Amino acid sequence: MKNILRGVLLLPLACLGGEAVLGVGGKLSLSEPAIEFDGGLFTKGWQRSLHGTGFTFADAKSGTCAFALKLSEAEQIAVQVKVVPAADGALRAHYTFTPKAALELSSLFVGTRFSAQNMIGGRWRADQKSGVFSETQGALAIFSGKIKELEIETPPPAKQRLVLAFDAPTSVLIQDDRRWGDTFGLRLGVGGTGLYPAGKPLQVGFTLKTHAPLTLTYARPVVLEAGPEWVTLAYEKEIVPGSALDFSGMGFADAPAGKYGWLKAVGPHFEFERKPGAAQRFYGVNFCGTANFPSQEQAEQLADRLVRLGYNSVRIHHHDNGCVQGSPDALTLNPGQMARLDGFLAACYKRGLYATTDLFVSRKVAWRHIGIDQDGQVEMQVFKALIAVHEPAFQNWAAFARAFLNHVNPHTGRRYADEPGMPFIALINEGSIGYAKAEARETPAMQAAWAAWLAEQRAKDPAYAEIPDKMPLRMSGREGAAVARFVADTEARMVARMKAFLREEIGCRALISNYNCGTHYTTLQPVREALYDYVDDHFYVDHPNFLDKRWALPSRCGNENPLRTGCTVPCGVAFTRLANKPFTVSEYNFSGPGMYRGVGGIMTGAMGALQDWSALWRFAYSHRLENMFSSEGFAGYFDVATDPLSQASDRASICLFLRRDLAPATPRAAIHLVPRPDGHGAALPEAARSVAPAWRTAAWHAQVGTYAATAPLATWRLLPESDAYATGTVTCAASLTNAVGPLVIDPARGAFTLDTERTMGGFAEEGRIAAGALTVTLRGAPATVWVSALDDQPVVRGRRLLLTHLTDVQNSGVKYADAARKILLSWGKTPYLVRAGQAEIELTVRHPETYTVYALATSGRRLGQVPARVSDGALCFTADVAHPEGARLLYEIINE
Numbered sequence: 001m002k003n004i005l006r007g008v009l010l011l012p013l014a015c016l017g018g019e020a021v022l023g024v025g026g027k028l029s030l031s032e033p034a035i036e037f038d039g040g041l042f043t044k045g046w047q048r049s050l051h052g053t054g055f056t057f058a059d060a061k062s063g064t065c066a067f068a069l070k071l072s073e074a075e076q077i078a079v080q081v082k083v084v085p086a087a088d089g090a091l092r093a094h095y096t097f098t099p100k101a102a103l104e105l106s107s108l109f110v111g112t113r114f115s116a117q118n119m120i121g122g123r124w125r126a127d128q129k130s131g132v133f134s135e136t137q138g139a140l141a142i143f144s145g146k147i148k149e150l151e152i153e154t155p156p157p158a159k160q161r162l163v164l165a166f167d168a169p170t171s172v173l174i175q176d177d178r179r180w181g182d183t184f185g186l187r188l189g190v191g192g193t194g195l196y197p198a199g200k201p202l203q204v205g206f207t208l209k210t211h212a213p214l215t216l217t218y219a220r221p222v223v224l225e226a227g228p229e230w231v232t233l234a235y236e237k238e239i240v241p242g243s244a245l246d247f248s249g250m251g252f253a254d255a256p257a258g259k260y261g262w263l264k265a266v267g268p269h270f271e272f273e274r275k276p277g278a279a280q281r282f283y284g285v286n287f288c289g290t291a292n293f294p295s296q297e298q299a300e301q302l303a304d305r306l307v308r309l310g311y312n313s314v315r316i317h318h319h320d321n322g323c324v325q326g327s328p329d330a331l332t333l334n335p336g337q338m339a340r341l342d343g344f345l346a347a348c349y350k351r352g353l354y355a356t357t358d359l360f361v362s363r364k365v366a367w368r369h370i371g372i373d374q375d376g377q378v379e380m381q382v383f384k385a386l387i388a389v390h391e392p393a394f395q396n397w398a399a400f401a402r403a404f405l406n407h408v409n410p411h412t413g414r415r416y417a418d419e420p421g422m423p424f425i426a427l428i429n430e431g432s433i434g435y436a437k438a439e440a441r442e443t444p445a446m447q448a449a450w451a452a453w454l455a456e457q458r459a460k461d462p463a464y465a466e467i468p469d470k471m472p473l474r475m476s477g478r479e480g481a482a483v484a485r486f487v488a489d490t491e492a493r494m495v496a497r498m499k500a501f502l503r504e505e506i507g508c509r510a511l512i513s514n515y516n517c518g519t520h521y522t523t524l525q526p527v528r529e530a531l532y533d534y535v536d537d538h539f540y541v542d543h544p545n546f547l548d549k550r551w552a553l554p555s556r557c558g559n560e561n562p563l564r565t566g567c568t569v570p571c572g573v574a575f576t577r578l579a580n581k582p583f584t585v586s587e588y589n590f591s592g593p594g595m596y597r598g599v600g601g602i603m604t605g606a607m608g609a610l611q612d613w614s615a616l617w618r619f620a621y622s623h624r625l626e627n628m629f630s631s632e633g634f635a636g637y638f639d640v641a642t643d644p645l646s647q648a649s650d651r652a653s654i655c656l657f658l659r660r661d662l663a664p665a666t667p668r669a670a671i672h673l674v675p676r677p678d679g680h681g682a683a684l685p686e687a688a689r690s691v692a693p694a695w696r697t698a699a700w701h702a703q704v705g706t707y708a709a710t711a712p713l714a715t716w717r718l719l720p721e722s723d724a725y726a727t728g729t730v731t732c733a734a735s736l737t738n739a740v741g742p743l744v745i746d747p748a749r750g751a752f753t754l755d756t757e758r759t760m761g762g763f764a765e766e767g768r769i770a771a772g773a774l775t776v777t778l779r780g781a782p783a784t785v786w787v788s789a790l791d792d793q794p795v796v797r798g799r800r801l802l803l804t805h806l807t808d809v810q811n812s813g814v815k816y817a818d819a820a821r822k823i824l825l826s827w828g829k830t831p832y833l834v835r836a837g838q839a840e841i842e843l844t845v846r847h848p849e850t851y852t853v854y855a856l857a858t859s860g861r862r863l864g865q866v867p868a869r870v871s872d873g874a875l876c877f878t879a880d881v882a883h884p885e886g887a888r889l890l891y892e893i894i895n896e
Contacts, residue, residue: 018212020091023219024554024817025055025067025547026081028093032210033152033160035112039079039095040187041069042106045438045473053548057817058083058218068100070548076100077108077196089213094167094205099196106474108191109173110204113183114152115565117697117747121155124174133184136726137694140476140687142174142184152186160211164188167205179690180519182568219818221825224810230833233809233887235631235644236859238301239308243860244790244802244892247310247651252283252658253352254312258420262509263354265533270511270582270614281614282354283658284313285621285640286587292319293340294625296347302628303347306621309647310654313354315586315617316341317429320363323404330365331399338407346411349421356586356617357422358429359401360384370396384431385440388494389449397428398501405506417508424615426536426586427498427514434487435518438473447471453486463684475519475688484521484688491515492527499531516586520576522689522706522721525673528578529708534614537576538587541569542594544637547823555637559594559822561750561765561782562603570607570699572692577611577705579670579716584615591637592646593814593824595835598784598806599752599763601649605656606743606754611703612664616657618650634811634829644832644858645809648889651802652759655788661759665741667702671725672718674710693724701741754786757794761786761804773844775874781807781837785879787893797846801893805879807835834887839879843893848875855883856890866891 021029028037042048053076058065063084069077080096095110119133127147133155146169154160171189178184190202208214226232239245254260260272269279285306294302306314323341325334345355365383367374371392378386378393386393405417416422433440440446450471457464464482471486472479495514502508511533515524520537528535542557562569570588577583585608590600608616622641627633633642640647656662671693691706698704707713745752753762755772762769762776763784769776773796776785784806789798811828845851853866853875863885868877881887 018210018214020083020214020216021219021818021820022058022063022065022081022083022216023820024057024065024823025052026058026065026079026095028081028083029820030162030210030214032158032212033114033154033162034118035114035162037093037110037112039069039081039097039109040111041077041108043071043438044104044106045442046106047438047473054078055547055554057220060218063218069097071103074101075103077103083216085216086207088209089215090207090209091214091216092205092207094203095190096201096203097190098201099198102198103196104194105191105196106193107187107189108196108202109187109189111185111187113177113185116178116182116184116694117565117568118154118158119184123153125149125151126172126174135694137176137178140175140179142176144171144173146171163209165207170204170206178694179688182565182572182696219820222816222819222821224814224816224828224833225812226831226833228882229836230810231836231882231887232812232831233644233834233889234857235642235832236857236861237628237631237641238305238859240860241308243862244800244856244894245651245858245860245890246308247654248307250310250659252310252312252654253307255350255352256421257349257352257354262420263423263511265511265582267580268582268612268614270534279614281658281660282313282584282617283615283654284311284315284353284617286315286317286617286619287344288318288620288623290322290625291620291622291628291641292316292344293322293337294344294628295340296343298625298629299340299344299347302344303351303353306348306353307351310651310658312352312658313356313615313617314348314621316345316355316357317620318361318623319357320361320400320404324363324400329369330363331396331403333403333407342409342411345419345421346409349412349419355422356424356426356615358426359404360387360397360427360431361429363400365393365396379437379439381436382440382443384428385433385436386443386445387428387431388433388490390443390445393445394494394497401502402506405502405508417502417506417510420509423510424534424584425508425510425512426516427495427512430517430538432487432515432518433490434475434484434521441471441473449490450486453489454482457482457485461684477687478684480688481685484523485684487521488523488527491524492531495527495531513584520691522673522691525578525691525706525708528581532581534582534584535576535578536584536586537573538585538619539569539573540588540619541590541600542597543589543591544824553827554817554823554825556823557591557594559596559820561596562590562599563745563752563763564747564750566697566700566745566747567603567752568697570604571696574607574611574699574704575671575692575696575706577613579668579703579705579707579713580709582614583611583705584613584617586615586617587619588616589619589638590646592635592643593637593810593821595808595821596782598645598649598808600646602652602656602754602761602763602784602786603752605653606662607699608653608657609660609662610665610741610743611699613657616653618646618653632830634827635809635832636827643809644889645806648804648806648858649784651788651804652761652786655759656754656756659758661756661788662742662754663756665701665703668704668716669698669702669719670705670707670713670716671721673706673708673721689725700743700745757789758798759786759788760795775842777840779838779840781835781881783807783837783839785839785841787843796844799895801843801845803841803843803879803891803893805837805839805881805889805891807837807881809834832887834881834889836882838881840876841879842871842874842876844874847895848873850895851875851893852896853877854892854894855888856892858890860890862892863888
């Protein structure tokens with residue numbers, strides 16, 4: 001689903017304080033600098049190994065543990081890791097890799113990553129060579145060579161130091177990974193490109209020390225159960241009408257959907273055709289799998305719930321298999337399933353909930369259905385890639401789109417294609433060729449398309465003579481630049497054809513977008529400019545990484561405070577946006593079971609509001625029908641229907657983004673990607689370039705994006721491409737990154753504050769949060785705390801307020817591989833557990849003595865009055881998770 005890299009995620013800057021932990025599967029975690037070492041490999045096609053198997057915990061006596069890097073059941077490399085204390089607070093580490101079968105690989109290594117935000121200005125030394133980690137993104141390889149000693153030092157004021165002394169000269173690569181993310185990479189080479197014989201061990205060993213002595217511990221499993229630190233919670237999903245949690249009266253869902261005609265893209269906003277000049281925003285949730293097919297009674301109940309939760313949109317997703325359930329050709333619509341989807345959509349439209357969807361997500365297509373004489377089904381990502389280059393695959397896509405969009409909903413009397421309540425459609429979900437697996441790029445159809453395209457380019461530009469005849473699998477250098485251009489050209493041809501099909505044959509008036517994931521290269525932006533009605537993207541914080549089998553435990557998440565590195569993930573997404581088109585995020589999440597996911601709603605809502613985006617859809621509400629109506633479903637990776645923490649955090653997004661409590665940032669800067677007559681930028685560059693620059697954190701202070709047209713762009717500062725990507729923050733974005741606004745991020749504390757008239761609060765690991773009229777003092781647990789006015793007044797004059805105090809929510813009996821809770825071994829079950837913590841609340845409101853505070857259930861039902869007092873003109877009370885009758889997260893503050 002996302003660009004996931006195994007085993008090199010970051011720890012909080014000071015989570016262990018001079019400690020090292022050898023975890024399950026040989027993962028060596030350091031506290032200062034905050035890094036993790038892990039064994040890894042790149043396949044022959046330069047795809048990173050995402051999976052392992054046979055994980056063991058370290059033996060405390062010998063300091064050894066084992067696992068295997070796994071490409072398939074037959075293709076594995078056994079790994080043994082030994083880490084023991086050495087003199088003067090150093091560690092001795094030794095890795096042995098033994099292929100179980102002969103393998104062709106591009107690289108085998110021990111690797112780690114450093115946060116770019118924490119390393120810029122730091123220094124490195126490799127034997128006699130040295131350099132600085134520059135703010136300017138330059139060549140991919142910062143250093144490459146065989147050395148005996150490596151030293152890396154973070155910049156002042158921390159000046160943390162890492163020194164590796166190798167047992168023998170070792171190949172070391174320091175790499176600038178900022179074209180893919182916000183990190184610098186380090187690889188300690190065990191072997192390079194070539195054949196790795198079965199049974200032949202390969203080794204790397206080194207002594208590791210830091211600026212301070214290290215204490216080594218060996219990780220052991222952790223199970224969470226109810227007790228003083230974890231308090232049980234009952235999750236009541238139906239919102240009590242008229243309660244403080246009933247947002248239906250705020251008017252976000254203006255019923256019925258479609259009452260103002262079709263939605264249009266007008267500059268950077270959506271507008272209704274019969275409501276010109278009024279920019280529209282949408283906030284909603286994804287429905288996946290069986291959740292798309294409720295009974296009519298369930299549909300009505302669910303739609304009512306969604307409106308009370310404050311949503312005004314839904315995304316119908318992973319629905320296409322269900323629509324053709326039981327169909328031998330995977331194209332014929334299932335009448336019973338479509339009747340359920342019809343009912344759900346009609347219930348949504350009736351209440352003012354608009355829908356978006358995709359014309360291909362995960363429908364299972366047999367190889368023979370696309371003219372290839374092969375058993376089995378086409379892997380999902382392979383089929384997506386083939387749509388653009390293999391005619392039978394395109395026709396299969398079109399056949400489903402034709403059946404789906406021509407289907408008439410009996411509740412509305414309209415085809416899906418004619419439904420103004422479904423005004424935006426993505427052609428293929430996450431369908432980028434650049435995101436496709438090596439097996440997709442190596443198909444005969446893809447290689448034939450590449451060969452034809454390359455011949456055209458060679459006829460026009462001699463620079464392409466050096467590009468391989470076979471489509472490269474690695475996105476580095478000029479080869480990667482050529483692949484990025486091929487992807488853009490192929491996308492342009494496919495989208496133009498799809499739009500013509502939808503507009504001319506089907507008569508569909510919905511707005512169209514595509515290519516909503518993966519690394520976004522600058523070469524694609526002119527295509528979006530020319531062909532998309534709006535731009536869509538996805539982002540995730542703490543998306544799971546599966547260590548053995550996909551979508552099966554054990555899984556791993558970073559589980560680190562994203563504010564420690566400036567919460568950069570949504571910042572990168574901000575540059576995918578074109579400044580003159582609406583921008584949407586149809587999937588986002590701060591995923592479970594990460595302990596910091598409570599900050600996801602308020603940070604995403606703030607980003608969307610500051611950037612003046614047009615729509616956000618959290619992924620997801622539910623993947624299972626039964627979990628939406630049962631109290632038994634345990635919290636998982638994504639679904640708010642089984643995660644009361646994420647559901648509560650959504651209210652911050654709704655207030656900040658949908659209600660517009662936070663105004664758009666006033667500085668506006670777009671990177672100007674001037675297209676050539678053929679639709680591209682400059683001549684074939686030395687490397688493919690990601691749209692997100694090194695100064696991406698400016699997105700917290702200014703509206704940012706790219707611009708791929710030639711006409712002047714009023715109210716925006718246009719930054720020349722050469723400056724934006726070459727000179728970094730100092731000259732290009734200093735005024736943007738230093739802008740002062742209502743949101744302040746403090747990476748040193750891992751904290752932020754947000755102060756608007758109607759919503760104010762923030763997050764901290766400990767200590768105080770001071771945001772306008774609200775002051776919070778935390779005890780016991782990190783927490784996100786905010787207050788929002790529920791009427792049309794500022795908080796200080798509001799008659800009814802909602803205060804939310806979010807620590808962490810886990811399942812009873814959830815099992816992790818260690819105390820850092822990065823590797824999940826077992827989900828556990830209900831009841832939910834909330835981490836105990838207190839927040840001392842001081843709220844400056846007019847006439848504080850007239851207010852009453854009530855603790856609320858997750859339904860909005862009042863649980864009881866909370867003692868409050870007035871001190872120095874402020875209303876004061878303690879928000880305490882722990883209560884004999886169950887955990888408390890939500891508080892109604894009302895002037896009665």
